[in-house]
Amino acid sequence: MRLQTKALALFAVSGALLVTLVGVVQSAELKARTLDAISHQIGKQLENLDFALTRFLKDVEEDLIILAADARIRTDRDKDFTSFFSADENTFVYHISPHEQEIIDVFSTFRMVHPHVSSVYMARENGSSVRSHKRDRPTRYDPRLRPWYQLAKEHPGVVSRTPPYRSVASPDVNIGVVTPLLDHRDRFFGVVGADITLAGLTEYVAAFSLSHEGQALLLDEKGVVLASQDRSMLFKNVRSIYPEGHQLMEAEKGGPVLLDGQGGRQYAYVSPSPGTGWRLVALVREQKIQAAIREAVSANVLFLAAAIVLLSLATLVGLYRCILTPVGALTQGAWHIRKTGDLRHRFAEGGRDELQELGGAFNQMLASMEAAEAQRKASRQDMLEERSLLEERSLLEERVKARTLELEALNRDLAHEVAVRQQAEKACQEANQAKSLFLANMAHDAEKSRDAGMNGPATRPVEPERLMAVPGQGAPLPGAGQALPLGAPPAEALTGYPPELLALGSLDALQGIRRIGGKAEAYRKQLRRFREHYPDAAAELQRLAAEEGAKSAEAYCHALKGVSGNLGATALYATVSAIDALLKQGRLPAAAQLEEMRLRLQEVMADIDSLAVAGSPLPAPPAAPLALGEILARLEHLALALQYDLGAVEAVLGGLRAGTRGHEIEPVLREVAAKTDVFAIDEALDLVSELRQRLLNP
Structure with missing residues (x-):
């Protein structure tokens, strides 16, 4: 305006x-x-x-x-x-x-x-x-x-x-x-x-x-x-x-x-x-x-x-003559400078009022701007040179940062590899110590049994190779090209196994039988127990993850992983292992992973259901009551079987329960059998250890 x-x-x-x-x-x-x-x-x-x-x-x-x-x-x-x-x-x-x-x-x-x-x-x-x-x-x-x-x-x-x-x-x-x-x-x-x-x-x-x-x-x-x-x-x-x-x-x-x-x-x-x-x-x-x-x-x-x-109207006439006309001259000069950039232009000075003083101030400002423009051109070249140096420095810093990240990643991988090797060495040392302790205890128990004039299963020590066939309940499945576990029966010794077990598609029956001590009937019983206790494992895992969080779901998933690995369910074991790794990191599995687990579980359950149900075993004949020393020896034998030979657990536990009918420890042995049936091996071992301490310190 x-x-x-x-x-x-x-x-x-x-x-x-x-x-x-x-x-x-x-x-x-x-x-x-x-x-x-x-x-x-x-x-x-x-x-x-x-x-x-x-x-x-x-x-x-x-x-x-x-x-x-x-x-x-x-x-x-x-x-x-x-x-x-x-x-x-x-x-x-x-x-x-x-x-x-x-x-x-x-x-x-x-x-x-x-x-x-x-x-x-x-x-x-x-x-x-x-x-x-x-x-x-x-x-x-x-x-x-x-x-x-x-x-x-x-x-x-x-x-x-x-x-x-x-x-x-x-x-x-x-x-x-x-x-x-x-x-x-x-x-x-x-x-x-x-x-x-x-x-x-x-x-x-x-x-x-x-x-x-x-x-x-x-x-x-x-x-x-x-x-x-x-x-x-x-x-x-x-x-x-x-x-x-x-x-x-x-x-x-x-x-x-x-x-x-x-x-x-x-x-x-x-x-x-x-x-x-x-x-x-x-x-x-x-x-x-x-x-x-x-x-x-x-x-x-x-x-x-x-x-x-x-x-x-009277005021406007005076305003136009005394103010608006001089202001118009200043405006025209300013437009000329804006269009042409001519900093040498000067305004007329010829009076004593404020507008004339404003024209003089404009002239001084133009002179200062003319000098500043010359200085700006000189500074521009210096600034361009400095900017080039800054860009080179920034590029160098980015390269150093990228190389630092690469070295840190290599250090982490190296530290992880060292930790894995240390854990493997520690596991080998613990296995050797357990083997030595087991052999010493078995030799001591055999000597005590012979001195007492006893015979039967407790007097016959278990072969170390048979016990070492299954180093532990959670032992990983061997991969392709790996050797069988230590002490595994040779292939020619497994030819007498039932063909319906060897024909199962989702289960590696040979591997499972080896892990349970080479006993086909014991392996069959473990399959039936798995069928009874994990029919809806996928749904239960999903419920725990949704209601109680990743920590509770990981405990359940870890137990399922150990059981499926011991049974030789390789495909189910691989799927559950992937989910367990996510839960350990506090992350919930995707719906596709849960669906894959459900399908693998259905395949295993279908194979178990296809097996012919063996006849119920005849009840064991009454056995003579066991003395305190023989009860302690068999409890030690049971503890070793729970740790190293799950296939021998049923026979040892059965003989122990038959010789302690009416004894005060009968309820505890019944609870140990219940824990073993649901694969709660750690809890069963705790019960056996507490029972031995109670008998030794009445």
Whole structure:
């Protein structure tokens, strides 16, 4: 936007803001004055309305007292008055006596004198009643139960006004003015009253005009609308008509109350009536007040706007000659420098004002920029040379970093290989130590058995080669090209095995039989146990991984890996080993790996199910009870078999259980057998060790 345009916009906006500000200030002041004037004017009008309304009600009350003192009204001959105790609307017929008709004529005269009175009536203690005119519907009716009758009876000697109530004989809502009838002994015997309908009261109040097209409301002590030009508001509580209705009942005479109604916002002026106990309210629409304010403000704002426009034009002419023209020259020079880059351009200097000083400052700045540009060109070459050196240095650092990472990877691989070799050497040392210990223990036990004169299985030491055929329950399966484990039976010694075992596709039966000591029946039994304890191993592993995490799943997977390896289930062993490696790292297996495990497990279970179930062995004949020394020797033999020859466990454990029937250790041996059945070898070894310690240290 050009500077001239900005100047014009500035003057226009400033003038508009000034006019708006003055208009708002005057509007607020005039609004306050107008509201005060309306409050004063309407307050006087409401006082006049209150005086007239109080006088109207007083006239009715005073005339009602005179009416109650009339001897014709006070007569005690009320037995022939009309009664509606048992009236039927369809069959009722009035039977008016001459005396009752005389009273009706008196009541009719009272109505004529007071045109806003809708009904004049009398009721007696016997339930009879007399009205100034017949009821619209002669329904069954007992006047003694009506609120106006009870009010007069409770206040003897005074005239009372009832709250608004709905008429029984018509749809009107009335206000009753009632007084009791007392005899010469002040005994109550009836009530005389006059009804003023809310419609009639509205006509009376509406006859008074209010300024600014205001409308009058009349409220009783509870806030019920007694009079209103809007007949839909009659007999309703003002609190239900306006959300701010409670303020009308709390406000004193003075400032207005702002109301939100269906027709828009209204100002309400309240004037309590001391004579009636009611409240007079004047409603004035906000639009009427705003219209009066706008008329007063419009003339002043128009005059002010004209003065501001003339002043702005005069100021703009001076601004253009003294400021805008010199600024335009500076702008053109700046554009020339921008387009051409000519730092030798200079601005004219010929005055003492700020614009001329600005031109001189521009000239000095151009001279400085010209010198700086020459220095920049000289520095640019130095910077390019330095950048080239930095790039070469960065490339060298990246090469050094890459080589460092390669060396670190090689160091890690070398450390891992050293650790693996150390573990292998340690395992070999432990195996040699276990072999030496086993041979020494077996030789010692054999010597003790011969000295005691015992014979049988305990006196025949197990061949070391047979025990070393299975170094441990978790020994890894030999890979392709590897030699059989130490002491494995030669191939020609395995030719007598059942062909159905050798024909199994998912199980390497030869390898499994070797690992269990070369016993086909023992291997078959281990297959059946595996079938019983691991039918849903894949689902159980998935559940443990999902519910208890990788640690619990890894323990279960590790046990399954050892069992499948000992049985010769090579494919299942490979799949479970891969999953076990992931769980050791705290990672859960993929769905595809679990599915592969399930398929391999199904193949193994199918092969086991295809085997013919061998007949149940005959129960072992009762054996003679074993002495303590022989029990300890067989427990030692059982521990070695659990560690090195799972195939011999069943025979050793069976003989031990047969010779200890009824002994206190029988439950412990039963638990050892149960642990062996589920391949919990470590737990079985712990039980055997605890049992030996208990027998040695009773």
